[in-house]
Amino acid sequence: MLPRQHRLTRPAEFTTVLRGGRDLRTPTRKAGTALLVVHRRDTLEPHPARVGFIVSGAVGNAVVRHRVTRRLRALMAQRLCQLPRGCLLVVRATPAAARASYSELAAELDSALRRVAREPSRNPA
Template identity: 55%
Template sequence: MRTEHLMAHGLRDTDDTHAARVGFIVSKAVGNAVVRNRTKRRLREIMRARLGELRPGDLFVIRALPHAGQADFSVLSAEVDALLVKAEKKLERRGRRA
């Protein structure tokens, strides 16, 4: 799943005893250390508000694409929302949701 600034992968773990987990990948292609850390902080804050939408056992990885460092917080937030919707639909198509 991909948007202009982000790419995501979602998986439903068969062991749903753990809480939902989210990971971030922000490479040097995004920018220098200051830009990469700012991008990670923004993505963490965006996901903090959305953790309740994920079910126990969900695994979700967000990768920042090269232009994510220049994107506004509101743009990243809207793209994360779109990726969450796409991930949910994809998992339902695969029959991994109850």
């Protein structure tokens, strides 16, 4: 379980990460894999890193969606120490994530996190 201080909860927070915001100095970066799409925005605020998850109905029924969300939440809880302060992250699951094992999700998440950390944005916010 992610501590409350590390969770994105409001729709406006998700929108800020997914679509960018007013501050062009901190653009949103995105990296996708077969199972996940990770959106990252580094802010200048001193808050701890925060993470949100999007698992749509295309992934499966409620049982499947919640299983994918629980797995992603557990994986991100282990990786919070790797994220800098002020980092906002949204992890979106693709339909293929429903059939993936825990280790496959972990490998894809690590790959996407590495790519989003080093890649400059192609489309500034």
